[in-house]
Amino acid sequence: MKSKILSTLTALGVVLAAGGASAQSVNWDLVNEYEPNSVHAQTADKFIEELSARSNGEINVTAHHGASLGYKSLDQFDAVGDGAVQVASSYVGAWAGISPIFLLPSLPFLAPTVEDTRALYEAATPYYEAVLEDNNQVFLFATPWPPSGIWANKPVDSKDALSGLRIRTYDANGTVTMREAGANPIQLSWADVVPQLATNGIDAVLTSADGGAAAQLWEHQSHFTEVNYAMPLQIVHINRDVYEGLTDEQKEAVEAAADAAEEFGWGLLAERVQENYAEMEGHGMTVVTDVSSDFIDFLSQSGTKAIDDWKSKFGDEAETLLSDYESRRNQ
Numbered sequence: 325m326k327s328k329i330l331s332t333l334t335a336l337g338v339v340l341a342a343g344g345a346s347a348q349s350v351n352w353d354l355v356n357e358y359e360p361n362s363v364h365a366q367t368a369d370k371f372i373e374e375l376s377a378r379s380n381g382e383i384n385v386t387a388h389h390g391a392s393l394g395y396k397s398l399d400q401f402d403a404v405g406d407g408a409v410q411v412a413s414s415y416v417g418a419w420a421g422i423s424p425i426f427l428l429p430s431l432p433f434l435a436p437t438v439e440d441t442r443a444l445y446e447a448a449t450p451y452y453e454a455v456l457e458d459n460n461q462v463f464l465f466a467t468p469w470p471p472s473g474i475w476a477n478k479p480v481d482s483k484d485a486l487s488g489l490r491i492r493t494y495d496a497n498g499t500v501t502m503r504e505a506g507a508n509p510i511q512l513s514w515a516d517v518v519p520q521l522a523t524n525g526i527d528a529v530l531t532s533a534d535g536g537a538a539a540q541l542w543e544h545q546s547h548f549t550e551v552n553y554a555m556p557l558q559i560v561h562i563n564r565d566v567y568e569g570l571t572d573e574q575k576e577a578v579e580a581a582a583d584a585a586e587e588f589g590w591g592l593l594a595e596r597v598q599e600n601y602a603e604m605e606g607h608g609m610t611v612v613t614d615v616s617s618d619f620i621d622f623l624s625q626s627g628t629k630a631i632d633d634w635k636s637k638f639g640d641e642a643e644t645l646l647s648d649y650e651s652r653r654n655q
Contacts, residue, residue, distance in 0.1 A: 350574075352385045352410035352566070357397050357514050360389040362538035363592050364558040367467050368413045371560060371585035379577040383570075385411060396513045404563050405459045411562045416452075416466075417495030418513065422459075424637040425451045428645075429468070430497045430556035431634055432627030433620075435649075438593050441468050441555045443652035447645055452559065462567045464560045464582040467589030469532045470597050472498075472553040475545040476528035479612045482619055491528040492517055494556070497630040498530050501553075505626035518544070533600035533611075542607040549612040551623060560585070 354372065358364050365387070372385040395403055397418035404412045419426040428434075428448050435441040445466060453463040472494075474480040480489065487506040493499045495511065502509035510526055514535065520526045521544040529541065533548055560582065570578065601611045635642040 349382045349384060350570075352383070353393070354385050354387045354411040354413065354560075355391075355393050355395045355400055355403070355409050356387065356389045356413040357391045357395070357400075357415065358389065358413075358535065359538040360387075362389075363470065363534050363589065363596060364413050364467065365389045365538075366592070367558075367585055367589035368560065370588045371464075371581050374581035374584045375577060378580050379574055383574060383577065391515045396515055398513065401459070401461075404561055405461050407563050407565060409563075410566045411464075411560065413558055413560045415469075415494065415514070416557050416559050417497070420496050423451075423455045424634055425455060427495060427497055427634055428638075430495055430554045431631050432497060432501045432553055433624045434631065435555065435653075436552055438468070438555070438590075440653055442590065443655075444649045445557065447648040447652055451645070456561055457564070460564045461561045462564050464562055464578070465586035465589075466557045466559045467586060468555040468557055468593065470534045470593055470600070471550070471555050472530055472532050473551050474528055474530055474549045475536050475541050475547070476549070477546045479547050479610070480528060480549045481612055481615045483622055489528050490526045491530055492520065492526050493530050497554070497627070497634070500630040500633060501623070501627040502530065504629050505623060514539075517541075521545070533604065534596055537600045537603050540607075542604060542609050545609070547610045547612060548601075548604060549615060551615060551620060553623070558589075 354368055356365055356368055368387055372387060375383050375385060393409070395409070395412070397415040400409070400412035400414045401419055401422060403409045416426040417430045425448065429441070429444060435444045445468070449463070452466070456463045474491065476489065478485060480486055483506065489507045491502055491507050491509055492512045493502055493509045494514070499509045499511050512520060512526070517529055518539055521529070521541070529536065529545070530553065536548065567575065567578070604611055
């Protein structure tokens with residue numbers, strides 16, 4: 325009898341302890357490879373702010389921007405899945421080796437406008453969610469980078485200007501496309517770009533005006549050529565065990581904060597490019613926007629192989645997904 329009473333009290337103590345823990349605040353770390361003034365750092369900060377408010381201060385997140393904890397986007401997939409960090413904001417093109425779905429948003433010239441990029445994102449979201457779920461993670465939201473262009477010390481607005489250029493690319497799509505266009509592409513994570521520029525390891529950088537401005541690439545480059553190559557995605561993801569350990573109310577706060585941050589991030593695109601251009605010109609850069617349609621057509625044709633490669637790797641569902649995208653795009 326005494327043993328049964330003790331067992332009952334012990335079980336009750338566990339329940340009470342669990343109940344007490346659910347009301348306590350939790351503290352998370354969020355890692356992000358990009359600088360604090362980049363669009364995705366600001367979007368992550370918005371998520372953190374919203375989450376604190378919506379959870380009544382129960383969920384506190386510390387942001388570590390600029391790869392300050394040593395994680396790059398590729399590392400962050402396993403770091404979150406394994407629980408080394410709770411949350412991350414990651415550039416998904418770095419995850420090409422995990423699943424080809426993550427190369428979809430950076431396929432060259434596939435989604436040339438913000439509206440197209442949103443339609444592509446909505447069609448692909450279930451695929452992103454499924455891969456993360458299989459790797460002990462929860463997809464929270466995603467936002468796009470502004471359109472990619474070419475940072476260099478000259479206008480890169482012709483086939484001749486691109487020929488032989490040692491240009492940084494951010495994923496396999498860019499590497500294939502730039503190689504097909506006659507350049508000498510070198511795939512680098514963002515954290516490695518400035519060191520390579522400083523040591524003359526590369527001549528040019530394929531990235532957005534926003535990414536380059538956040539890293540003050542005008543200290544190394546004099547021109548930005550607008551080609552609107554792609555608007556790749558940044559995904560915010562959380563460890564599944566951490567998420568499942570929340571109360572229902574806390575989960576609702578996370579989801580509401582994610583929705584608010586997602587809309588904030590998409591909303592940044594409207595004026596961000598022009599703000600970036602003004603800042604770049606203020607630092608003495610030349611922004612080249614009058615690129616000929618012939619050069620854009622040449623780049624688009626150079627990207628055909630990357631698109632065909634992606635379809636081959638993704639398999640039978642590629643056409644289904646792209647058809648879904650086209651129907652959403654035309655609504």
